[in-house]
Amino acid sequence: MDIIIIYLPHTNCLFYLMVDHFGFNIDRTFKQRYLIADNYWKEDGGSILFYTGNEGDIIWFCNNTGFMWDIAEEMKAMLVFAEHRYYGESLPFGADSFSDSRHLNFLTTEQALADFAKLIRYLKRTIPGARNQPVIALGGSYGGMLAAWFRMKYPHLVVGALASSAPIWQFNDLVPCDIFMKIVTTDFSQSGPNCSESIRRSWDAINRLAKKGPGLRWLSEALHLCTPLTKSQDVQRLKDWISETWVNVAMVDYPYESNFLQPLPAWPVKVVCQYFKYSNVPDTVMVQNIFQALNVYYNYSGQAKCLNVSETATSSLGVLGWSYQACTEMVMPTCSDGVDDMFEPHSWNMKEYSDDCFKQWGVRPRPSWIPTMYGGKNISSHTNIIFSNGELDPWSGGGVTKDITDTLLAIVIPNGAHHLDLRASNALDPVSVQLTRSLEVKYMKQWISDFYVRLRKMN
Secondary structure, eight states, X not given: OOOOEEEOSTTEEEEEEESOSSOSSOOOEEEEEEEEEXXXXXXXXXXXXXXXOOSBOHHHHHHTOHHHHHHHHHHTEEEEEEOOTTBTTBXXXXXXXXXXXXXXXXXXXXXXXXXXXXXXXXXXXXXXXXXXXXXXXXXXXXXXXXXXXXXXXXXXXXXXXXXXXXXXXXXXXXXXXXXXXXXXXXXXXXXXXXXXXXXHHHHHHHHHHHHSTTHHHHHHHHTTBSSOOOSHHHHHHHHHHHHHHHHHXXXXXXXXXXXXXSEEXXXXXXXXXXXXXXXXXXXXXXXXXXXXXXXHHHOTTSOOSSBXXXXXXXXXXXXXXXXXXXXXXXXXXXXBOXXXXXXXXXOOOHHHHHHHHHHHHSOOOOTTHHHHHHOTTOXXXXXXXXXXXXXXXXXGGGSOOSOSSSSEEEEEXXXXXXXXXXXXXXXXXXXXXXXXXXXXXXXXXXXXXXXXXXXXXXX
16 A cells, blocks of 8 residues: 555654565555655755654654754754654554554654655655755654664665764673663762762662661652552662653753753753752752652652652653563663662673563564664765764763764764754854764765766766
């Protein structure tokens, strides 16, 4: 079945795609959403900037990728934001999409890239003036990985890719599993005296209080938890939630107020660290300090009446879909030792991880598949990819931070957090990200120029 366009108000569009691009037994289709803006697009010498959607609602990503909007006029660009299958409104089986592994079987990076390829071919075929225009893929985080892989797998469709905060090497043993938590710890240790040491000591403080008679009730009240702790297993869940919170704060350590994962102040790690100035305090004081620090992330708006240990980020992220992807292809090992980082010791146990995945989804992960599919560190034969990483971003540990060739380029951003370069320009941006964006535009303009030179030669 061919793609059928359905126009919705403004720039919100749907089109039909095959659920399975690679098999011939299933001819089911689904409606995939994309956004399009052509305010500054020019048929003469223009370009198409194509955002490779990641694990969430595409409108949310569109609103948090101001860089594309900022450069649209300069690039004479049409902007396209494509929603990833199984996220937002792009559900292959509607309400049944997450019902079991049989319905989730088509949630893979390969299928998603094929969706993007079909969309680009469709747009070029149906929009007058778009046929002979260069397309550049852009994305951040998982979307950045997809942008890089899209250029690798479909070089005839995109002339280059900007892969921001894309940890394409956070697989198998391509990088040490402890590098992620070490970067988080460095962020906190550099943001306040005794900060990382206080957090390192906080885990034992929680453990000691939990073992006391009324400890679980006291912890629940001191941390203002929505659901009280009632059994010992709840304590580990609580600590995992707190750990994930510190990770998220490090990821979105932006130099201005933001509302990406949660409403946050400028430089939130520094704000959190104000409550961890003293590491040698009584356990009860430590927990009260933890509550104040958690409030920076979960209650900056002052509207939360209690803290929910089941939530760590905006509902715009597709938690269910990502959980499945992490249990199949996107197996990205992390570990900690409690010595070189501020977290409790936690080794990477593939068997335990696999068993948990089987219990939840009835599938076993394939940890070697992504490096097999996309080349791991053996990618020097590819061209025209910019890998940008902020030094503050924990995911930079699994990213490309050194040039591989003269066309596989790495840009490291001092004082930069998670895909800061893709966010809208802000007066409080550090000079480092301003220079990064200028470089990115320079390289993209060169790709566009090279495309038109080749096109003229062909004609």
